[in-house]
Structures are given as structure tokens and as C-alpha cells.
Amino acid sequence: MTDAIYQVFLWLDDGWERFWITAWISFAAVLITSLLPCAAGTHWRRWNHPALYCTLVLLALVAFRWPMIGAGIEFNPDESQLLAGAITTWHRHVIWSIDMGYCGPWAFLPLTLPAMLGLPIDYLSGRCVALLMTWSTIVFLWLTFRHFFADRLARMLVLPLVCLMSFTRSEDFVQYSGEQSPLFYFSVALWLLLTAFDDKGLVVRVARLFLGGVFIGMLPFSKLQVAPIGVLLAVFFLAAIFRQQSQPLAKRVRQAAWLVAGALLMLGFTISCIAASGSLFHFYKSYLVMGLVYAGIRAYENSEFLPLIWQLSKTAWGVFPFLWPTTAAIALALPFTALVKVEVRRLLPLGGLLFLSAYFIVWAPGRDSPHYLLFFIIPTAFLLGVFYGGLITNTHRSAWQRRGLIGFFLAVCVVPQIYSCYSADTQPYVGNLGSSREYAIGPVAKTLLPLMREGDTLTVWGWACTYYVQTQLPQGTRESHTERQIVFSPEQEYFRMRFLADMEREPPVFFLDAIGEGHFRFTDRNVFAHDRWTALQTVINRHYQQIDEKENTRIYMRRDRLAEQPEALK
Structure with a gap:
């Protein structure tokens, strides 16, 4: 079955025309099911079911995404770091001490889903998980709109988001990053x-x-950066519960207690x-203390934030024709707030x-990372949908006004995205599917693979988490890279x-x-190499021997295993 699917994609990969035609046919089908009536009717209309949509x-x-999903290369070091955590979780049965x-x-646990199906935790499966979460x-945004509006209108309101997430060619949006899981929650x-x-x-x-409340409680432990959104949701809905003036106070308190209890x-x-797991203090140091340290060292001045977002939206392919037209549409709708349908108007403060x-949590870390732009997407799409859904469903409007x-x-929020994608150069990863598999395992991993045994672990000094992914070896220490040690x-x-x-307690085999x-980042051996730290050099000299060097990476093997496998020195 897997080989048959792979052969289909190889056929599509043989020429950008095949990719282009199938991609746009798929999007045209979404457009048709979004714009045409979906209520029960005659002939083909009866098939326009929500499940089909x-x-x-x-x-x-x-x-649109499969050429990038199938690329067996690292897009971003953060992607490999999360995959390494999932590999370690699966093989060593440790979750909370990583x-x-x-x-x-809660950011990397979803990556263990492929392993539950007997699949490797690698770039392909990780990007498939990212796609499913997206x-x-x-x-869920469509279902939210559907609660307030007719199904057909809900589909139209979510179209700008569908366009962005389909058309994007940004590696930061296709890879599994620390943003997809909190956005899903x-x-x-x-x-x-x-x-x-x-x-x-x-x-x-x-x-x-x-x-x-349960899902709000997951947000701070998926990414600390999104904790403010969790607090905002909790406070807003607690206030909404207590605004029910027609309900007895005791009943409102019980309802609020259910929300608080879930969180x-x-x-x-x-x-x-x-x-x-005995890691509470370590977690406090790694996650909370270092999170504050990270936010305190800013890469730009506050006055540079909005120009930076403008520039980043051009860097992350597809964001510019989504973010700024939708923001303009929201701004144009602001003077007409009073005309929004009454039942929907109470959502505008939340939106x-x-x-x-969203702007705050992108600003807070003080970094110019394109994948942070993902945090803009759902709040912007939600506020846009509430505004225009409420204006369109105002009963005082004529059919022509609607x-x-x-x-x-559609002209402001959808057409620019379609034009941008249609007029752009072809997907750069098309035509590389077959060769990408050949480069999925590099020289270092090829050196280790014949020597590996079940239960082996690996530790990397530096920032090269891709070696965990290529070898599928779990981490020998708590962290997958050593930035904080360097x-x-x-x-x-x-x-x-x-x-x-960690190295002394359970010395990794490699x-x-x-x-x-x-x-990535650390290139000068005279400054950053492990033997520049005397204590670590002593541990390595005592327990390990260098067996090779590939890709400017020195490969060491534990001496007791080397005695069992002397062929490693050949």
C-alpha cells in the first residue's frame, strides 16, 4: 500500500504540469463546495455534504504541499529537535524528563502518532502530522463559524485560511514546528x-x-509563548458565564467551576x-527560567517590530497576500461594528x-523567526470571519447588499491569494522526490547504522539534531542539542x-x-568543540574513542562496545 502511494507521487513528481494541474483541480473542488449551496437539493447538490467538504x-x-512533505531534508533545526524528542519518548518511554x-x-507528543502505526518518526511522518493538525x-474554525452562521457562509469565511495553508511554499509552515500543536489546542x-x-x-x-478548560490547560505546556492566549480565553469565558444575569448566582458559580476544573x-x-519523573526542578530551570532569559535578550528594538513583521510576511511565502489584505478588510469593517448581527457582536471583543x-506573543520572544507568523493566522481569520459573517447575516440588509x-x-481576502499563487514560479521541490530519499541519510548516519543495536543511544555536542532523525536513535541526555552548555x-x-x-549515569553508545x-550556529572548533571544556573532555577520553569523521563531525563510540565491534575502526 505504501509503495503504491509512493509510486503515485513519483508519477506526479515527473513534471511540474502534473503537480500544477492536480493541485488546482483540488482547490477548484474546495472552491465549488464552498460557494455553491450545500443544503439538501436535487441532482448533484445533495452530494455537497460537510464530510465531502x-x-x-x-x-x-x-x-499543494506534498513535494515539500516528501523532501527528506531538514528545513529548520527546530523541526529536528522536536522529532528527536519524540523518538526519545517512543524508544526510552520517557516523556516528562526530556x-x-x-x-x-504537549508540543512534541503528537509526533509519536506515526510510531503507534509502525512508521518511523522522521521528516515525512512529522510533516504529515503537521498537515493533519493544520x-x-x-x-474546527469552520465548525466554530458554523455554530453562528449557515454552513455555506461558514465555508466562505474560512476560505482565506484554506488558501493560505494550501498555497504556502514556506518551509516554516509545512514542517512540524512548535506552533501547530498549540494552534490546534x-x-x-x-x-x-x-x-x-x-x-x-x-x-x-x-x-x-x-x-x-482541559485544552486551555494544555497551552502553557505546549509552548510557554502562548500562555497569554490561554489566560485570555479563561478570563473571557469566565466573564461570559457570570454575565448570565437571568441565571442564579449558584448556577453560574458551578458552571465556572467546571471550566476552571478542566484547566x-x-x-x-x-x-x-x-x-x-523527578524532573520538576529541571523543568523549571529549562522551561520557565530559560524562557524568561530567552525573551529578555531581544534581537531587535521594539520600534522595529511592525516593519519586521512586514518583512517577515514577505519572507514566509504566502503570508503577505493573506495577512495584510485581511487586516485591511478588518480595518474597513470597524466603522460598521454597530451593523454586525446582534448575536455575533458579543464575539467581537474576543476576536x-x-x-x-497574537501580536503580543509574536513580539514577546524578540526574535525574527518566520514560523512565529503562524500565531497571527487563526486570530486574524477568526476576527475576520466574525466581522463579515455578522455583517452579511444582518437581517436588515437586502439580498443585493449581502x-x-x-x-x-472574496475580492479582498481570497482573490489576491489565488493570483499570487497562480502567477508565482512553480513549486521548487517538484521533481526532487526520488532524489530526496537518496539524501535522507547522510554520511554520519551511514557510518553509525551498521554499528547500531537495539537500545543504543546517541548524544550530539553542538546543534545537529538531524542525526537523531537520520539514525532514529534516542537521545542519551535530556537535551538534543547543547546550546545552553556552549x-x-x-x-x-x-x-x-x-x-x-546524564553522561556519567547512562553513557550513550555514540x-x-x-x-x-x-x-548550524557553532562552526569554530577552537571555541565551541567539546574538548574546549576540560570536564567533558575527560569523560570522553575515559569512555570513548574516535572512530571516524564525516561532514566535519567527529564520531565517537563507547570503548566497551568498540571492544565487541572492532570492525568500527576499519
Whole structure:
């Protein structure tokens, strides 16, 4: 089955025309199911079912993204870091003691899903997980709109998001990063909490308040950066619960308690698991303390933030024709807030706060990382949909006025994206699917593969997490890269001592010194190599012997294993 699917994609890869035609046919199908009536009717209309719509959205995402999904190369070091964490979780059955830097356990745990199906945790499977999470995020936003508007209108309102996520050629949007999982949790929480209320603002589904709280509780432990959005959601919906003046106070307190209980349950569960693993203090140092240190060292001045976002939106392919036209459409709708349908108008403060909080969480780390732009996408799409859905469904408008608004919405928020994608150069990864598999395993991994045994572990000095992915070996230490041991900070000594303790407690079979030309960030061996730190050099000299050097990476093997496998020296 897998080989048959691969052969289909190889056929599509043999010429950009095949890719181009199938991709645009897929998108045209989404466009048709979005714009034409979906209510039960005669002939073909009866087939325009919501399930068909969701399936076609998924196919459109696959049709445009598969050349990048199938590329067996690292797009971003963060991608390899998360995959390494998932590999370690799966093979060593440790979850809460892994140090993923600024991402929490709920960010990398979804990457273990392919392993549950017997598949490797690599770039292909990781990007498939990213695609499914992106698709699920779109579906939950559509379901949220569908709660307030007709199905056909909900499909139109989510079209700008479908266009962006389908057309994008940005590696940062296709790879699995620390943004997809919190956005997914956020979209589920938003849908659960909004649909817990009826159109009069009264709670009718208490269970959804509880489940919404559970997903809010996952946000701080997926990425600390999105914690403000979780707090915002909790405060807003607690306020919405207590605004039910027609309900007795005791009932409102019980409803609020369900929301709070859901959040505290997930927060308590995660913290308890970390504490039970004996890693609570380590987690505090790695995740909280270093997160604040990271945010305190800014790469740009505050005055440079908006120009930087403008520039980044051009760098991340497809963001510019989405972000700025939709922002302009929102700005143009602001003077007409009073004309928004009354039942929907109460969502505008939430949409506005989420929109502003998105800018805050992108600004907070002080970095110019293109994948941070993902945090703009859902809040912008939500506020845009609330505004125009509320204006279009205003009962005081004539049919022609509604058609005019729909036309304006599509012309500003959808047409520029279609034009941008249609007029651009062809997908650069088309035609490379076959060769990408050949380069998926590099010289270092090829050296290690014949020597590996079940249960082996690997530690990399430097920032080259791709070796964990290529070899499928779990980490021998808590972290997959050693930035915090190499770069001076107030906590450097703590991380160095912890690293040494991990190396002494369970010495990994293989040790790689990935310092040299061609490696990410750390290239000067005279400054950053492991033997510049005397304590680590002593450990390596005592337990390891260098067996080779490939790609400016020194390869070491533990001496006791080397005695069992002397062929490693040949």
C-alpha cells in the first residue's frame, strides 16, 4: 500500500504540469463546495455534504504541499529537535524528563502518532502530522463559524485560511514546528467554549466548558509563548458565564467551576507527571527560567517590530497576500461594528483581544523567526470571519447588499491569494522526490547504522539534531542539542553539570562532536568543540574513542562496545 502511494507521487513528481494541474483541480473542488449551496437539493447538490467538504480541504492541502512533505531534508533545526524528542519518548518511554527548550511536552507528543502505526518518526511522518493538525485547525474554525452562521457562509469565511495553508511554499509552515500543536489546542478550546453557549449567551453544554478548560490547560505546556492566549480565553469565558444575569448566582458559580476544573486538571496532571519523573526542578530551570532569559535578550528594538513583521510576511511565502489584505478588510469593517448581527457582536471583543494578543506573543520572544507568523493566522481569520459573517447575516440588509459584501470579502481576502499563487514560479521541490530519499541519510548516519543495536543511544555536542532523525536513535541526555552548555548565560554552569551527570549515569553508545564548517550556529572548533571544556573532555577520553569523521563531525563510540565491534575502526 505504501509503495503504491509512493509510486503515485513519483508519477506526479515527473513534471511540474502534473503537480500544477492536480493541485488546482483540488482547490477548484474546495472552491465549488464552498460557494455553491450545500443544503439538501436535487441532482448533484445533495452530494455537497460537510464530510465531502472536509475531505476536499484535506486533499487540497496535500495536493499543494506534498513535494515539500516528501523532501527528506531538514528545513529548520527546530523541526529536528522536536522529532528527536519524540523518538526519545517512543524508544526510552520517557516523556516528562526530556528538555525540548522552549517547547513543552504537549508540543512534541503528537509526533509519536506515526510510531503507534509502525512508521518511523522522521521528516515525512512529522510533516504529515503537521498537515493533519493544520487541517484539523481549519475544520474546527469552520465548525466554530458554523455554530453562528449557515454552513455555506461558514465555508466562505474560512476560505482565506484554506488558501493560505494550501498555497504556502514556506518551509516554516509545512514542517512540524512548535506552533501547530498549540494552534490546534487553541482552535479546539475556542470551538468547545463558544458552542457551550446558545445564541442568547446562556450556557447549554456544561461538559464543553470542562473540555474547553482541559485544552486551555494544555497551552502553557505546549509552548510557554502562548500562555497569554490561554489566560485570555479563561478570563473571557469566565466573564461570559457570570454575565448570565437571568441565571442564579449558584448556577453560574458551578458552571465556572467546571471550566476552571478542566484547566486545573490538565495543569495538575502535567505538573504531577513531571514531578513523578523527578524532573520538576529541571523543568523549571529549562522551561520557565530559560524562557524568561530567552525573551529578555531581544534581537531587535521594539520600534522595529511592525516593519519586521512586514518583512517577515514577505519572507514566509504566502503570508503577505493573506495577512495584510485581511487586516485591511478588518480595518474597513470597524466603522460598521454597530451593523454586525446582534448575536455575533458579543464575539467581537474576543476576536479583537485574540488579534492583539497574537501580536503580543509574536513580539514577546524578540526574535525574527518566520514560523512565529503562524500565531497571527487563526486570530486574524477568526476576527475576520466574525466581522463579515455578522455583517452579511444582518437581517436588515437586502439580498443585493449581502451579495456585494460577499463579493468584497472574496475580492479582498481570497482573490489576491489565488493570483499570487497562480502567477508565482512553480513549486521548487517538484521533481526532487526520488532524489530526496537518496539524501535522507547522510554520511554520519551511514557510518553509525551498521554499528547500531537495539537500545543504543546517541548524544550530539553542538546543534545537529538531524542525526537523531537520520539514525532514529534516542537521545542519551535530556537535551538534543547543547546550546545552553556552549553559550554563556547565568544558568550555563547548571546545564553543564546536568549534562555531565546524564553522561556519567547512562553513557550513550555514540557521541558526536558536530562543531565545524557547515553546521548550524557553532562552526569554530577552537571555541565551541567539546574538548574546549576540560570536564567533558575527560569523560570522553575515559569512555570513548574516535572512530571516524564525516561532514566535519567527529564520531565517537563507547570503548566497551568498540571492544565487541572492532570492525568500527576499519
